Amino acid sequence: xxxxxxxxxxxFPEAIERxxxxxxxEVWSENCPPPVEVLIQKAAEVDxxxxxxxxxxxxxxxxxxxxNHLKVISQxxxxxxxxxxxxxxxxxxxxxxxxxxxxxxxxDLAWALLMAAARRVVEGNNEVHQGIWRPWGPDVxxxxxxxxxxxxxxxFGRIGQAMAxxxxxxxxxxxxxxxxxxxxxxxxxxANFVTLIDxxxxxxxxxxxxxxxxxxxxxxxxxxxxxxxxxxxxINTARGAMIDQEALYQNLLAGRVAAAGLDVSDPEPISKxxxxxxxxxxxxxxxxxxxxxxxxxxxxxxxxxNIEAGLTGxxxxxxxxxxxxxxxx
Ligand code: NAP
Numbered sequence: 426x427x428x429x430x431x432x433x434x435x436x437f438p439e440a441i442e443r444x445x446x447x448x449x450x451e452v453w454s455e456n457c458p459p460p461v462e463v464l465i466q467k468a469a470e471v472d473x474x475x476x477x478x479x480x481x482x483x484x485x486x487x488x489x490x491x492x493n494h495l496k497v498i499s500q501x502x503x504x505x506x507x508x509x510x511x512x513x514x515x516x517x518x519x520x521x522x523x524x525x526x527x528x529x530x531x532x533d534l535a536w537a538l539l540m541a542a543a544r545r546v547v548e549g550n551n552e553v554h555q556g557i558w559r560p561w562g563p564d565v566x567x568x569x570x571x572x573x574x575x576x577x578x579x580x581f582g583r584i585g586q587a588m589a590x591x592x593x594x595x596x597x598x599x600x601x602x603x604x605x606x607x608x609x610x611x612x613x614x615x616a617n618f619v620t621l622i623d624x625x626x627x628x629x630x631x632x633x634x635x636x637x638x639x640x641x642x643x644x645x646x647x648x649x650x651x652x653x654x655x656x657x658x659x660i661n662t663a664r665g666a667m668i669d670q671e672a673l674y675q676n677l678l679a680g681r682v683a684a685a686g687l688d689v690s691d692p693e694p695i696s697k698x699x700x701x702x703x704x705x706x707x708x709x710x711x712x713x714x715x716x717x718x719x720x721x722x723x724x725x726x727x728x729x730x731n732i733e734a735g736l737t738g739x740x741x742x743x744x745x746x747x748x749x750x751x752x753x754x
Contacts, residue, residue, distance in 0.1 A: 428472035428496075428736045433459050433480045436501065440725035447733055448473065465489050473497045473732045478712075479693070482508040491516035497735020501728040502715070503527060503583075505745055506637040506664060514746040517753035521731030521741040525583060526723040527715035532587035534714045535632055535662040538686025541708045542658050543630070544568040545684070548705050569629065569658060569683060571595050577628030579644075580635030580663065581607055581616065588632055589614040600624050603635065625652040630660065637664035647672040656683045662714045665691030674700045677707060688714050 430448040435441075444450055451467070453459045458479040459467075468474065468490035476482055476498060487495075487509055498513060499521040513520050541547055545568045552559070559565050576592045578585040581601035589599045589610075599616040606618045621644075624631070631653070635641045645659075646669040653659075659682055661668055670691055676682040684706040690699070693712060701707050715724065731741045740750065 429470065430473040430475060430732055430736075431467040431471045432475040433464070434477050436475070436725040436728070437722050439722065440729045443726070444475075444729050444732065448736065461486065468495050469493045471495065473499065473736055475728055475732055476500045476508070478502040478504055478507050480507055482513075484509045484512040487512040487516050487518060490518060496738075497521065497732055497741065499728045499731035499735065499741070501724050504636055504664065510746050514749045515752055517749050519735055519741050519747070519749045520745045521728065521735065521743050522745050523724040523727045524743055526727060527720050528583040528587050530717045530720040531584050531662055531714035532591060534688055534710065534716075535584070535588055535634075535660055535686075536591050538662065538688060538708055538710070539630055539632065539658065539660050540571060542660065542684035542686040542706070543571050545706075547708045551705075569656065571597070571630070573597065574629035575600060575627055577601070577619075577624040577631045578616070579603070579621070579624065579631065579633045581610060582634065582636075584662070585632075585634035586610050586614060588634065589616050597630075600628060621649075622652055625649055626654065628657060629654065630658045632660040633663040633667055635663055635667065637666055641667050643667070643669055645669065645672075647675075650676045650681065653682065655681050658682070658684050658686070660686040662688040665689040665693060670699075670701065674704070677701070677704050682706075684708070688712055 427449045430444060430450050432450060432452045435452050461481050464480060464486045468486045472494055473496060482498060495518060497519055501523060503522050503524045505520060505522050508520055510520055545566050549566050572595050575598040578588055578601040581603050585601060592599050600619045601616050602619055602621045602624045611618060644667050650672055673685060677685060687709045689712055727743060731743055734741045
């Protein structure tokens with residue numbers, strides 16, 4: 426008998442076809458994430474769960490899965506902060522993700538936000554669409570130069586490094602901070618390792634590329650904004666909760682932060698009443714960093730590959746908690 430897999434969202438037909446070769450599937454057909462009660466119910470029924478970053482895979486979901494026959498959770502994202510990984514690890518349930526295949530696509534979006542925020546692309550576009558074409562003037566719609574500026578990267582993993590590669594073409598000075606120094610990448614990309622405070626004080630552009638953890642949650646708050654250069658531009662394609670949203674709003678309002686380019690917010694979706702949305706110097710997209718057709722197809726196939734390995738008792742090709750194997754009964 427085929428193993429059962431619950432998909433919290435429909436994925437590309439090619440990936441579904443492959444999944445059907447070895448599993449019986451049930452797909453949540455609504456255009457929004459299933460509520461946690463549904464996730465708990467499905468965890469009790471299936472052998473594998475194919476999840477998205479919007480699904481709260483909490484300790485209850487995992488506990489029920491462990492009591493039944495849940496063997497694998499395979500997430501179609503590189504980030505997995507929505508999953509209680511320690512619970513999955515102690516339950517002996519491996520968790521898969523999709524690193525690498527979305528790196529360049531996400532860096533492209535981060536770069537698009539950086540350029541748009543620096544050169545006020547969306548503000549200009551909105552004015553023209555509203556029938557406002559201000560006469561050319563020396564100070565009309567002036568933004569900031571990207572070429573030759575200093576870019577500070579918080580997190581210098583796959584996506585952070587892909588940003589550094591893009592910055593080279595713009596003759597930028599690249600600073601980075603994270604817990605471990607990466608000498609090979611520094612050399613290859615001409616980046617300089619600095620402390621967070623030095624990065625905040627010296628960067629014209631700051632872009633976040635760490636993952637969300639207890640350490641990075643709220644890492645950019647009121648006191649960090651005070652350290653930044655006046656007129657800095659802040660880009661966040663990592664996770665919204667890394668930045669104190671109220672402090673961001675106050676600093677944008679005061680003009681201390683010239684502009685922000687955000688693909689993520691806290692919470693998501695952002696409330697339509699969020700004060701951030703009232704500011705013309707915020708360029709915001711709805712968490713679409715990896716959203717190119719080619720990349721989403723690659724992510725879907727990787728996710729299916731992880732499910733297949735998990736169902737057949739093999740190590741997942743991309744596993745965030747390999748320690749889970751030693752906790753298996
Ligand atoms: P990665 O290769 O694992 O890089 C993450 C980096 O964060 C690591 O190099 C890590 O270095 C650093 N880091 C961890 N804790 C830190 C801290 N306290 N301070 C500073 N740096 C820290 O991950 P990736 O593939 O580049 O992806 C990064 C994140 O981007 C994902 O986790 C996800 O949240 C987000 N993302 C968003 C989208 C989107 O659609 N917007 C798409 C893809 C990814 P150390 O261990 O040395 O600190």
